[in-house]
Each structure stands twice: as C-alpha cells, then as structure tokens.
Amino acid sequence: MKINVGRVNFYYGKQQALYDVSTRIRQQAVTALIGPSGCGKSTFLRSLNRMNDLIPGARLEGKVELDGEDIYSDEMDVIHLRRRVGMIFQRSNPFPMSVYDNVAYGVRVNKLARKRLEVDEIVEKTLRAAALWEEVKDRLHRSAMSLSGGQQQRLCIARALAVEPEVLLMDEPASALDPISTAKIEELIYNLKQSYTIVVVTHNMQQAARISDETGFFLNGRLVEFNETKRIFTAPAVRETEDYITGRFG
Amino acid sequence: MNSPRTRRRMTNIVMFAITGACTLGAVSVLFFILGYLLWQGGHALNLDFFTKLPAPVGETGGGFANAILGSAKLLVLASLIGIPIGFLGGVYLAEFGGTTPAFVVRYTTDLLNGVPSIVMGIFAYRIVVVTMGHFSTLAGGIALGVMMIPIAVRSTEEFLRAVPNTLREGALALGATKWRAVATVVIPAALPGIITGILLALARVAGETAPLLFTAFGNLFWSPGWNQPTASLPDTIFKYAIAPYEDWHQQAWAAGLVLLTLVLVVNIAARFILRRQRRDLRG
Ligand SMILES: Nc1ncnc2c1ncn2[C@@H]1O[C@H](COP(=O)(O)OP(=O)(O)O)[C@@H](O)[C@H]1O
Ligand SMILES: [Mg+2]
Numbered sequence: 001m002k003i004n005v006g007r008v009n010f011y012y013g014k015q016q017a018l019y020d021v022s023t024r025i026r027q028q029a030v031t032a033l034i035g036p037s038g039c040g041k042s043t044f045l046r047s048l049n050r051m052n053d054l055i056p057g058a059r060l061e062g063k064v065e066l067d068g069e070d071i072y073s074d075e076m077d078v079i080h081l082r083r084r085v086g087m088i089f090q091r092s093n094p095f096p097m098s099v100y101d102n103v104a105y106g107v108r109v110n111k112l113a114r115k116r117l118e119v120d121e122i123v124e125k126t127l128r129a130a131a132l133w134e135e136v137k138d139r140l141h142r143s144a145m146s147l148s149g150g151q152q153q154r155l156c157i158a159r160a161l162a163v164e165p166e167v168l169l170m171d172e173p174a175s176a177l178d179p180i181s182t183a184k185i186e187e188l189i190y191n192l193k194q195s196y197t198i199v200v201v202t203h204n205m206q207q208a209a210r211i212s213d214e215t216g217f218f219l220n221g222r223l224v225e226f227n228e229t230k231r232i233f234t235a236p237a238v239r240e241t242e243d244y245i246t247g248r249f250g
Numbered sequence: 251m252n253s254p255r256t257r258r259r260m261t262n263i264v265m266f267a268i269t270g271a272c273t274l275g276a277v278s279v280l281f282f283i284l285g286y287l288l289w290q291g292g293h294a295l296n297l298d299f300f301t302k303l304p305a306p307v308g309e310t311g312g313g314f315a316n317a318i319l320g321s322a323k324l325l326v327l328a329s330l331i332g333i334p335i336g337f338l339g340g341v342y343l344a345e346f347g348g349t350t351p352a353f354v355v356r357y358t359t360d361l362l363n364g365v366p367s368i369v370m371g372i373f374a375y376r377i378v379v380v381t382m383g384h385f386s387t388l389a390g391g392i393a394l395g396v397m398m399i400p401i402a403v404r405s406t407e408e409f410l411r412a413v414p415n416t417l418r419e420g421a422l423a424l425g426a427t428k429w430r431a432v433a434t435v436v437i438p439a440a441l442p443g444i445i446t447g448i449l450l451a452l453a454r455v456a457g458e459t460a461p462l463l464f465t466a467f468g469n470l471f472w473s474p475g476w477n478q479p480t481a482s483l484p485d486t487i488f489k490y491a492i493a494p495y496e497d498w499h500q501q502a503w504a505a506g507l508v509l510l511t512l513v514l515v516v517n518i519a520a521r522f523i524l525r526r527q528r529r530d531l532r533g
Contacts, residue, residue, distance in 0.1 A: 054419070
C-alpha cells in the first residue's frame with residue numbers, strides 16, 4: 001500500500017468537510033474517487049499532498065501515511081512531500097512562459113538537473129511520457145498559452161512528471177476537455193499507472209469504470225464505499241453507491 | 251399614455267438623453283482643453299523651447315530646457331523611491347500579508363493616497379529642506395516619490411490578486427517554496443499590469459506642482475547635481491502663467507502642452523502594455 005489514510009476528519013474553519021475517512025491507496029494502480037459535487041472529493045485529494053495547508057482556517061485530524069510515514073508530522077518536509085506527490089488540477093494551469101520552461105520549472109526549482117543538456121533530456125522524456133512531444137517539439141520555446149486546452153492539460157501532466165513524483169493526484173483532469181482530448185488523457189492515465197500511483201477524481205462514471213482499478217464513493221463527506229472498480233460497478237455493497245452509479249441521484 | 255410600457259419607454263429616453271449629454275460634456279471638455287493647449291502653446295513651441303534656458307526678464311525668446319531636465323531628474327528620484335517600496339509593499343499585501351497586518355497596511359496606504367499633495371510638500375519641506383538648510387532636487391524627488399508609494403502599492407496588489415490561484419497552487423504543487431512561486435510565476439504573470447500601474451503613478455506625479463513649490467522651489471538656470479533648487483515643468487508653468495508678460499503666458503501654454511503630451515504618451519503606452527498581456531494570457 002502506497003498511502004494509508006486513517007480516520008481523517010477535515011474542517012474548513014467550523015464547517016466539517018470530511019468525516020472519519022479511512023482507506024488505503026494501492027501502489028501502481030489507478031484509484032478513482034466518485035460522488036456528487038460538494039461531497040469532499042477535492043478536499044480529500046488535496047489532503048494527500050497537504051495542498052489544503054494553504055487555506056486559512058483549514059484543519060485535519062487523523063492520519064495520512066505515505067510509505068508508512070505520517071505526512072502531517074512535524075518532521076515532514078512539505079516541499080519534499082509535494083515533489084513526491086504531484087497534482088493535476090481541474091482547469092489546466094500552464095505558467096505564462098514557454099512550453100519548455102513549464103516542463104523545466106519543477107526540475108529547476110528542485111535542482112534536479114543543472115546542465116542545459118540534462119534539462120533538455122528531461123523535458124523531452126516527460127513530454128514523450130505525456131504523449132505531447134510530437135505535437136510540440138517544433139514550438140518548445142513558444143508560449144504555453146498558445147496550446148489547445150487538451151494540450152495544456154497534457155503539458156501540466158508532463159510538468160508534474162518532470163519532478164519524478166511517486167504519486168499523481170488528478171482532480172477531474174478531463175472535465176473541461178472535448179471527447180477526443182479526454183480520450184487522450186484517459187489513455188495517458190492508463191499508461192502511467194505502470195510507473196506511478198494515481199488517484200483521480202472524476203464525475204464521469206464510465207471514465208471511472210474504464211481507467212481505474214479501485215473506486216471510492218464519497219457522499220456528504222464520508223467515504224461510503226471503497227472497493228475494486230469491478231465490484232463497485234457490478235455488485236455495490238451499499239444502497240447509495242448503487243443509486244449513484246445507476247444515475248438515480250447526483 | 252399612462253400604461254407602464256409607455257412610462258418605461260419615456261424613462262428610457264430621458265435617462266439616455268441625460269447620460270448622453272453628460273458623456274458629451276465630459277468628452278468635449280477634454281477636447282476643448284487639448285485644442286486650446288495646441289492653439290495657444292503650439293506656436294510658442296520651437297527648438298529653442300527644448301534647448302535654451304529661460305530668457306532674462308525684458309528679453310523675448312529663451313526656452314525651458316532646465317525645467318525639462320529638472321522634471322526628468324525629479325521623476326528619476328521619485329521612481330527610485332516610489333517603485334521599489336511601492337512594488338514590494340504591493341507584493342507583501344497581496345501574497346504574504348496575513349489578515350491583520352495587511353489590513354493595517356492597506357488602510358494606511360489608502361490614507362496616504364488621500365493626503366493632499368500640498369501636505370506632502372510641507373512634510374518634505376520639514377524633513378528634507380529644513381534639515382539640509384536649502385531647497386533641492388533631492389527634496390522634490392522625495393516628495394514625489396512618497397506620493398508614488400501608495401498608488402504603486404495598491405495597483406501592484408490589485409494586479410497580483412488578479413492572478414488565478416491555480417497558478418500559485420500549480421507552482422507549489424511542483425515543490426516550489428512560497429516566495430519562489432511568487433517570484434517566478436505570480437509576479438511574471440502580473441508584470442505587465444504592475445508596470446502599467448507604475449507608469450500611471452509616474453504620470454500622475456509628473457504633473458504635481460504643489461509639493462514642488464517649497465521643495466524643488468524652481469530655478470532660472472541649470473541645477474547641477476541633486477543639491478540645488480531646480481526648475482521643473484509644472485512649477486515653471488505656474489510661475490510663467492501668473493507673470494505679467496504676454497510672451498511668458500505663451501511659453502507657459504507651450505510647457506503645458508509638452509507636459510500633457512508626456513502624460514498622454516505614458517498613459518497610452520501603459521494601456522498598450524496591458525492589452526498585449528491580456529492577449530498573451532488568452533493565448
Ligand atoms: N476553500 C474552502 N473553504 C471553505 N469551504 C470549502 C472550501 N473548499 C471546499 N469547501 C466545502 O467543502 C465541501 C467539500 O468540497 P469539495 O471537496 O470541493 O467537494 P467536491 O470536490 O467533491 O465537489 C463543500 O461543502 C464545499 O463547499
Ligand atoms: Mg472538486
């Protein structure tokens with residue numbers, strides 16, 4: 001198990017957003033998180049790399065372990081944690097700089113490579129891994145803003161891969177994209193799981209069924225059911241899960 | 251006639267007429283000023299105006315070269331003070347200010363922004379002129395620089411706040427520290443806006459006269475270095491306009507035209523920079 005979450009309660013100020021969430025995230029697998037909007041999927045995801053630390057008044061109780069190490073302990077270096085646990089956001093957020101500099105950003109920030117040639121190599125390797133190299137190799141030094149929405153999202157994935165993370169958190173990575181771009185992202189996720197542990201939030205049931213090995217269903221801040229994707233979609237144990245995946249609510 | 255529909259239509263027409271008239275009024279005032287300046291100042295404007303010192307009383311001709319250079323030096327000084335402090339203050343407010351200190355700083359800058367420029371002049375007079383014992387470019391530059399600070403702080407803060415939070419989070423998620431994310435992603439994203447704001451602040455203080463009257467004071471000759479009284483465009487306009495000589499009035503108009511052109515050019519440049527950035531960010 002890559003990540004171990006034990007009895008997590010999460011609060012935005014006085015408002016509680018997660019109730020007693022416990023689960024385990026498998027290594028080199030895709031875990032999908034589904035549930036109606038506002039049920040706490042993003043909150044849960046963002047507590048796995050302490051992105052919620054940035055929100056004033058946010059507070060977490062319980063335990064989140066990465067490889068057995070408590071990420072909320074005082075000894076944990078948050079900067080290092082975020083390098084190990086990368087994140088892809090719902091709306092692609094390329095930096096206002098060139099394609100190349102976007103991918104090289106994390107490499108430079110974390111001083112993973114110093115020589116220009118080494119950086120070049122990493123940029124090419126990760127752009128290939130993100131299935132974007134062929135489309136951008138002739139305009140590496142043009143603004144990232146000139147890419148299409150789907151390309152921008154794959155650029156963000158490449159950018160995250162460049163710092164060699166172990167885990168990738170994706171918050172509805174394809175929800176703002178057209179079907180063709182979505183298919184590319186899904187294929188990419190499928191290929192990436194050989195090397196990474198992936199947790200992906202999606203509101204798209206078919207997508208969860210297609211790409212994930214395990215699925216967690218959230219409702220009102222609780223993790224109602226967590227199981228192999230096959231089981232969740234064929235024989236859910238809980239009534240609410242069945243209602244949700246068959247579209248009876250949500 | 252009294253149906254709600256006709257009433258609504260009448261209200262529409264009346265409101266349209268009133269707002270239209272006001273807009274027309276505002277725009278025509280601007281064009282009237284521009285036209286009048288061109289007409290009055292245009293024919294006093296020649297090469298001498300830019301290259302010669304003012305002519306002694308009783309002689310005609312001469313120019314405002316010392317005032318132009320004086321204004322330039324004052325603005326350089328003002329920038330040296332106003333830009334770094336204003337910029338860093340804005341960055342602090344937008345990116346690092348917690349709630350309480352940020353509130354205090356923001357409130358103070360707003361107050362500072364509302365301080366009448368003549369009061370800023372007395373302040374610089376008391377602090378710099380009285381201490382040094384004489385008027386100087388330095389004193390004038392400090393007065394203008396302090397006036398720039400609150401404008402630069404607030405515009406910097408505003409443009410930084412307009413940067414989407416997803417950019418900050420994106421950088422932090424890659425393992426950047428807070429200051430690194432701000433320096434390498436957030437500030438570059440807001441830079442055209444920040445530059446625009448600073449240019450506008452500069453244009454704004456370029457025309458200030460009151461704080462210069464008793465700091466830079468004015469001078470009919472060159473003012474070498476930073477330690478002597480200096481002429482500047484706004485204060486020369488003031489002195490020439492109230493003098494009892496017809497050709498001095500002409501030159502005051504010419505100087506007004508030069509100053510306004512300068513401010514307009516800076517304004518247009520600033521808006522141009524901002525438009526380009528908007529386009530770049532959209533892709
Ligand atoms: N920054 C925030 N401050 C306060 N409340 C928040 C914040 N972000 C989310 N919430 C609240 O927490 C709950 C869970 O939100 P979220 O995790 O974004 O749900 P989901 O991603 O499943 O749609 C919602 O009720 C939402 O209003
Ligand atoms: Mg969400």
